[in-house]
Amino acid sequence: MVGTKLSCRTAVLVMIGCSLSTTGASAKTRLQGAGATFPAPYYKRLVAVYQVRHPEHMIDYQSIGSGGGIRAITDKTVHFAASDAPMNKKELETTGGKENIVEIPSCAGGIVPVYNLPGVSTPLKFTGELLAEIYLGKVTQWNEPIIAKLNPDVKLPDTPITPVWRTDASGTTYVFTNYLSTQSEDFRSNVGLGKQVQWPVGQGGKGNENVTAVVQQTVGGIGYVEQSYADNNQLTYGLVQNKHGNFVEASPDTVSLAGAGAAGSMRGQVLAADIWNQPGDQSYPISSFTYLIVYRDLNNLPDKEAAESLVNFLWWATHDGQRYATELDYAPLAPEVQAAVEQALKGITFKGEALSIGKE
């Protein structure tokens, strides 16, 4: 008796299960993405807007961090990944080599030095060398001559400097340490560059929010966060001297200019370009792209239709979708960069077949 009952129930369950799964598969293509937290607000907006216009696509983006995104695309647990730092040589090798991957910039961002100095209202001017010395512990007081010389009109207080850094591995640290390493030989050989480094002085905070909290509470504190984050939280930040000697304030425009400067070196499918310390009169020096990563052949997607919708989403995101970048205070791609992205997207295939893209 028990046996019969059980089998009846199982049969019903199986039937329900079948009907559920058939309706699920026929209606929508589900595209999964994961990765960087810094551009997450932008991606979430892109997904939301795109979804309204194309209700047949289900796109899901989870901000789990750049490192997590790269791991996920390597394991093929997602269809597209996002990362602030481009994939390095070793990571590219584990996915089967450079020719298997398409990596495109989606927008750019600037990293700004935020500080807490009550009574100082003029934005302070920094050079890369000064920032390096501060983070090396060689400049420890706000009124030291090296700072005073750069800011002759500002009355600097006799306050100790507390440098604040990210404790977790992050794209922000990656860009900041890379930039400082181009500015100071001392920094490069003693602290070095990477998503996470060993800082000789100061205090750590986990994530942008803790770095911000620490700077806001410490008179004399200095930290580094993305410009959009600093703006959203009304943090005071300084100007940084670029390659041409101009002191530039970070903004979508000045960061975009830095991106345009690197377009000449962007060729092929993996469009990784370092855009810190770029030439250009008004280009902001501590800039970086953030990237979207997919396989060049989208055979990890269920069918050609899904592959096409993914590519078209990427196309839209790097073209019409760019206006949401500006709206959210990220720097849009310069036209020169867009041209390189178009070439890369056109090379994407599904099991060897070309995909029709650019249709809206």
Place this chain on the structure above:
Amino acid sequence: MSEVTPSAAGHYAASLPGGVHHSLVRTRRRISSDSVMAGLSQFAAISIFAMLFALLAVLTYAAWPSITTFGWKFLVTGQWRPNELTAPALDAAGHVITEDGEVVMKTMPPVFGALPVIYGTAVSSLLALVFAVPLSFGAALFLVRLSRPWLAVPVSFLVEFLAAIPSIAYGMWGLFVLAPFLQHYVEPAIRTGLSWIPGMNAWLFTETAMRAGQTVVRTLPLTGRDMFCGGLVLAIMILPIITAISRDVLRSVPRAQVEGTLALGATWWQSAWEMLCYSRSALFGAVMLGLARAAGETMAITMVIGNSNQIHASLFSPAQTMSSLLANEFAEASTEIHRAALSEVALILLVMSLLFNIVARRLVVGNDARPATAH
């Protein structure tokens, strides 16, 4: 604290005369419910051991690359550098080596050493005990010997309520309220208060720093997020457990013993002291449990300790504990050796907490087992 150990539960169920129930209640069923229960509880008891061993095995496996690379030096060195470093190669005399007019560069692989976090865990936990133990024992004595029932009940409840507050809430309070308060009022006051002791200020409130290219000794900039703040927050977090256990321990001191001291003419203080002495090993066990909790505490300490992987002499400098290091770095650690090093730190923490707990259990249970306490 009256938990039945799993193995004891298993013995209890197994020792029931299962056959009696079998014959009286259900004669037609082959498997008696008692033997099923006994089997299930045995399984539960064994699975707990299995989980512990699995945890140790998995952590050791994950930490293996780090164990083989760094060996015992992992425990006694203080470098924590997850990135590769390319620097000019130096010869024996410390000069830069050049070949054909070019500086020879060498790449140093990532290097990890756990000494600063072991030190941070030890010092912050001990600091927590220094603050928490007198308060806890005082509160426990008050609850057992002084307070009226109408007061004892709400006070007990409030102490236990402290234990139910989520760790992150303590962390946020520590970061936004306690740290600025320490920075602006308490730490400057300590500096002024201790200035008459020779060497004290030099130890606690100065550091060497570079200034305009020169090395100078300067007053330590106070930030409030330091070892001291971490110790204080931990103290508040371990107060409930130490108070609750020591209250129960003191309550179990035989009445005759207490009355005996009073009959011999002891003052209240002397009598209370005798109570503490009588149950010293169980009280020590309570302290060890508090210590284990302090060593493992994560979220709150991460927010207030300053997260610097270096050993600083002063308690008013930022530091790092094993658990805060894991909270800070594990989620985003991307290289194998970095993850292995963090796993090894987790392994050290697990073994340390296990030892604390074993010692504490033996002391507390040993005291309870005295025949005199059954009153």
